[in-house]
Amino acid sequence: MAYQKFLYAPAEWLPLQDRSVIDPILEMDLNEAAGKAYENPDFSVSVVWDVHNYFATDLFHRIRISDVEDKPLVVILPTPENAVYISLAEVLNKYRVSCRNVHVFFLYEFANEKGQVAPWNSPYSRSGHFMRYFYDRLDAALRMPMNQISFWLMVFVFAFVTEYMISQMIA
DSSP: OOOOOOOOOOOTTOSOOOHHHHHHHHTOOHHHHTTOOOSSTTOOOOOOSOHHHHHHHHHHHHHHHHHHTTOOEEEEEOOOOHHHHHHHHHHHHHTTOOOTTEEEEESOOOBOTTOOBOOTTSTTOHHHHHHHHTGGGSOGGGOOOGGGEEOOOHHHHHHHHHHHHHHHHHO
16 A cells, blocks of 8 residues: 655654654565564564554563562553553453562653653553553452552652753763
8 A cells, every 4th residue: 555655854852853864764664674684683573463462462471470480570661551451450360360579660651841740640640540440450469569569750750851961961
């Protein structure tokens, strides 16, 4: 299927503005990239048609292995659709897989223009979605302890802002 060309400009706040770098990536045929050998032998590309199902299945498998082998599992969670959390909780409950070894960090969280992070019990909070659609639906006997869930705090925001500002001074 031939697509109509869409012209755009990268958002001003993006660190990469060079179209000679961006355009070839956007025009890449991912089906051709899948299975190709790359300079780094540990790097590979896979085409996943249902990313939400793949994510839930992969995370279930990792949690199950951590339960069976009684080993810690540290996950940094993006913000999947709420249905992913619901499905994951349902299958963990069904197969009685414990999350006792799981340590959760969140990839990002909403913050306002003052850098104040949305509290986890806010309807806008990404970590709140995790609590409502996963943790609360998971059988209490299967939950990870609350101290193994790392919520975003202002100290993290200041650390990232400071790191960004230093990187800009060096560049």
